[in-house]
Amino acid sequence: MMPPLDEMRCGLIALVGLPNAGKSTLMNALVGEKVGIISNKPNTTRVTVRGVRTEGANQMVFMDTPGLNRSGNAFDRRLVQQAMGAAADADIMVILSELKPDGSEGMMPEILQLAKDAKARGQKLVLLLTKVDRVKDKAGMLPTLTRLNELGADAIVPVAAIKAEPGSGKASSKSSGVERVVAELLKLLPEGPWLFPPEQTTDMPLPLRLAELTREQAMRQLHQELPYGIGVITGQMEEVEDEDNGETVTVVNQQLLVAKEQHKPMVLGKGGQMLQKIGTFARLEMQKVLGTRVRLELHVKVAEKWLEREQWLKEMGV
Numbered sequence: 023m024m025p026p027l028d029e030m031r032c033g034l035i036a037l038v039g040l041p042n043a044g045k046s047t048l049m050n051a052l053v054g055e056k057v058g059i060i061s062n063k064p065n066t067t068r069v070t071v072r073g074v075r076t077e078g079a080n081q082m083v084f085m086d087t088p089g090l091n092r093s094g095n096a097f098d099r100r101l102v103q104q105a106m107g108a109a110a111d112a113d114i115m116v117i118l119s120e121l122k123p124d125g126s127e128g129m130m131p132e133i134l135q136l137a138k139d140a141k142a143r144g145q146k147l148v149l150l151l152t153k154v155d156r157v158k159d160k161a162g163m164l165p166t167l168t169r170l171n172e173l174g175a176d177a178i179v180p181v182a183a184i185k186a187e188p189g190s191g192k193a194s195s196k197s198s199g200v201e202r203v204v205a206e207l208l209k210l211l212p213e214g215p216w217l218f219p220p221e222q223t224t225d226m227p228l229p230l231r232l233a234e235l236t237r238e239q240a241m242r243q244l245h246q247e248l249p250y251g252i253g254v255i256t257g258q259m260e261e262v263e264d265e266d267n268g269e270t271v272t273v274v275n276q277q278l279l280v281a282k283e284q285h286k287p288m289v290l291g292k293g294g295q296m297l298q299k300i301g302t303f304a305r306l307e308m309q310k311v312l313g314t315r316v317r318l319e320l321h322v323k324v325a326e327k328w329l330e331r332e333q334w335l336k337e338m339g340v
């Protein structure tokens with residue numbers, strides 16, 4: 023049901039912060055489904071993903087940005103540029119900073135500057151202290167809250183957005199503060215027409231979204247040094263009928279790119295077991311997105327220096 027145009031409110035909300043601060047996890051919790059991918063490795067998010075939550079006359083368009091890191095190569099510079107661009111466009115800047123178990127946090131000077139810039143530009147500013155579930159003694163957060171208060175943010179909210187997922191190796195699931203974040207954002211939302219139909223949850227094209235689900239599992243299952251050089255491209259997709267029971271099955275073809283020949287056996291694993299594991303978890307996530315059963319045909323391809331090739335990057339939405 024669409025509200026009258028003059029009652030609509032709609033805002034672009036940028037989620038920014040260091041890699042691993044919990045931006046993608048929070049966005050998925052806010053949107054209610056997986057639109058951004060998550061792992062415990064920094065730089066999992068490569069593209070600015072938009073997630074949409076529509077509620078009553080209000081539409082919140084979240085921009086989950088790559089983390090602001092400082093390494094120097096062309097690829098990383100593009101990510102930081104993307105993040106800064108998204109942040110500057112937003113009506114509301116949300117800065118996330120991860121709480122340490124003692125209740126302190128370590129916002130870098132660059133991020134503090136971002137907060138000041140937001141105020142100077144007239145953007146609304148919300149500070150979120152993430153991973154509050156890890157803080158045993160909540161009184162430990164008081165000095166942090168007092169210090170951050172000086173930034174003049176419109177709201178400061180401690181939040182836990184964690185959720186157990188396939189392949190994450192995490193058993194429990196708990197979240198707190200997410201609805202309070204929504205309530206604070208609703209107060210700050212400007213008037214304006216919606217940008218997306220109310221049922222839409224992301225603007226990511228489907229092939230890219232499915233590619234990201236596979237990359238997510240590769241990031242989770244593979245060794246530390248490898249995942250950065252991995253890319254996934256979705257090729258053909260086709261709906262077929264299962265011969266046995268007539269059920270619809272979506273056949274998804276994907277290529278998993280590795281940057282070096284010697285990475286191939288690592289991705290395949292012993293007897294192809296690693297690739298199979300990545301594929302199985304990715305397939306389960308794809309089924310949630312597509313609402314059909316999925317058969318995933320995943321091939322590993324060596325594509326040297328793909329990280330430096332504009333064409334490949336474009337196909338991956340970077």
Ligand SMILES: Nc1nc2c(ncn2[C@@H]2O[C@H](COP(=O)(O)OP(=O)(O)O)[C@@H](O)[C@H]2O)c(=O)[nH]1
Pocket residue numbers: 039040041042043044045046047048059060061062063064065066067089152153154155156181182183184
């Ligand atoms: N304990 C805890 N861990 C979290 C929470 N939110 C995210 N994480 C974990 O922190 C890591 C990075 O999360 P992610 O959302 O990918 O961070 P991003 O790089 O800022 O997008 C993942 O391992 C998450 O499971 C939280 O609220 N509590």
Ligand SMILES: [Mg+2]
Pocket residue numbers: 045046047058059060066067086087088089
């Ligand atoms: Mg992320």
